[in-house]
Amino acid sequence: MIRKILAIALVAAMIPFGAQNANAASEWDNAVTVYGAALEQDSNLQNETANLLGVEDTDITDYVYSEDVNQYINKSYDNSVLKSSIRIIQTAEGSGLNIDINEDMGQILLISEETYQNALLTSGITDADVTIAAAQDVTGESALAGVYKAFEAQGEAIDPKKTQNAQDELETITDISEENSNVEGFSQVQLNKVITEVKVEIVNNFNGDVTEEQVRTIVDEKLAENGLDGMLSQQQIDRIIVIIMNIKDSGLFTGEEADRLVDSSKDLLDRITSSDSFQDAKDKATELGKDIVNSEEASSFMDSLRSFWERIVEFFKGLF
Known part of the structure; x- marks a missing residue:
């Protein structure tokens, strides 16, 4: 473990800083409501869903169809099953990404708020208020397509590579969570925390320039810090590595896009660590003889260690 930490610190000290410009998010005057296609011919269901979403008269309204789902997330669904609906308004830069799932009438069966938030951050959406709802129980898998359709309705393009990465991430988190649903001590909230912390670590300490081996080391460290060491199969870990490398590419x-990602990710981490489900995960980890490391303490230690190795590197540079 110590050798891994030293390796990360030494590599971080020697990687040069790089930059890439990105356009800042533009604040919208009006929210956009996007209903699932199945609601277009069912006014009662649409009205019930509108109430759940908090739709206002000034909202721009659209529908997400099977062709949209195929375009944005590379999935094939018949219009009749598309009932997940969303309402979104893009907010000022720095305001953060807020996700609310309204399950007063129908449940989102597979995907948590944290998983949606992680995926949307991966798609490049960092500052917005998003409500997701359905008047009947749904899996929620097509909701992301509705978010992207909303940007189209506002005349803004979303990078298709990023939307595919976001969908791959969402599916990986939900798949791994389902596969480990009976594993004592595992929870989806911990997995979301791991993936969020991996992203932040890569931006803050590697300036986005990492190899697959370095990503694998970071993932292993974050799994251990969050009490998930030894719970995931190698195949599951490999899926996470592929996602992170695709996001990096x-x-x-x-x-600037990375800066916004880190800021919004901090909000997500605060949300996770203050949730009841995360506290339950910490309690279960303690019962199993594991520990979930405080992220701020771990980050402070890493910063100190990195500073130490930077001084050593500069010392040896001076000798030559």
Whole structure:
């Protein structure tokens, strides 16, 4: 473990800083409501869903169809099953990404608020208020397509590489969570925390420029810090590595876009660590003889260690 930490610190000290410009998010005057296609011919269901979403008369309204789902997330669904609906308004830069799932009538069966938030951050959406709802129980898998359709309705483009990465991330988190649903001590909230912390670590300490081996080391460290060491199979870990490398290749970890990602990720981490489900996960980890490391303490230690190795590197540079 110590050798891994030293390796990360030494590599971080020697990687040069890079930058990439990105356009800041533009604040919207009006929210956009996007209903699932199944609601277009069912006014009662649409009205019930509108109440759940908090729709206002000034909202721009649209529908997400099977072709949209195929375009944005590369999935095939018949219009009749598309009932997940969303309401979104893009807010001022720095305001953060807020996700609310209204389950007063129908449940989102597979995907948590934290998983949606992680995926949307990966797609490059960092400052917005998003409500997701359905008047009947749904899996919630098509909700992201509705968010992207909303940006189209506002005349703004979303990078298709980023939307595919976001969908891959969402599916990986939900798949791993389902596969480990009977594993004592595992929870989806811990997995979301791991993936969020991996992203932040890559931006803050590697300036977005990492190798697959370095990502694998970071993932292993974050799994251990969150009490998930030894719970995931190698195949599951490999899926996470692929996602992170694809996100890295999309350019999300560099430039101004990376700064916004880190800021919004901090909000997500605060939300996770203050949740009842995360406290339950900490309690279960303690029962199993594991520990969930305080992220701020771990970060402070890493910063101190990195500073130490930077001084050593500069010392040896001076000898030559």
